[in-house]
Amino acid sequence: MTPEETLAQWNEQRNAVVERMLAGGGKPGLARPEMVAGKTGLETMQAMLAGELPFPHIADTLDFSLVEVGPGKAIFQGTPQLKHYNPLGTVHGGWYATLLDSALGCAVHTMMPAGRAYTTAELGVNIVRAASHTTGPLRAIGTVIHCGRQLATAEARIVGPDGKLYAHATTTCLVFEVAAKTVG
DSSP states (O other): OOHHHHHHHHHHHHHHHHHHHHHTTOOBSOOOHHHHTTOOHHHHHHHHHTTSSOBOHHHHHTTEEEEEEETTEEEEEEOOOGGGBOTTSSBOHHHHHHHHHHHHHHHHHTTOOTTEEEEEEEEEEEEOSOOOTTTOOEEEEEEEEEEOSSEEEEEEEEEOTTOOEEEEEEEEEEEEEOOOOOOO
16 A cells, blocks of 8 residues: 555544544543442443543644554554744654553554553653654554553554654553442
8 A cells, every 4th residue: 555545544544543533422521430430440441432432632732633443452642733843943852752652552552451550660762863843644553562460561562654764662551450449
C-alpha cells in the first residue's frame, strides 16, 4: 500500500471511530466506577470506542484519539498542531510522550480482568524524528510484551503513513486489585 493509500485508510478509520463514538453519546469526561464495574479492560476500551463511555479530555487537548483495540494492543492517531509546540518552535516532547503513554497504557488495560487495574511505574521515550504541524496524522501503536499478576510491560512506536518511525517507548506498569467500594 502506498503512503497516500495508508493515510486515506487511517483518516477513514479515525473518522468512522469518532462518528461512532459521538453517535453513541461519547464525549470527554470520566467514567464513574459503576459504569466500568464488572467489565474487563478490553470491554471498557471497546465501550469507549462505541461511545458508551466517555473518552479522556486529554484526547481533545492534544488532538488524538483511540482508533483500535484488541487483546494486548491499542492504536491511537494524532496530528501535531502549532498549539503543541514548545518555545523552540518544535513539537513538545510531552506530545510524543503522552501519545505513546496512552497507547502503552491502553494496550496494558486491554489485558486487565474485571477488578484489576494498573498504573505506570516507568516510562522511557525516545524521539528519533521531528514531527510538525505539516506532518499530518501519526499513529502510536502499543503492544503488550508481558502481563503478569503484579507487573506488565509494553512497547509502542509512533509511525507515519509511510512507515517512518518518529518515536518509540517502553513502559513498566504496576498491576493491582481494585479495592471494592463500600456503600454506607
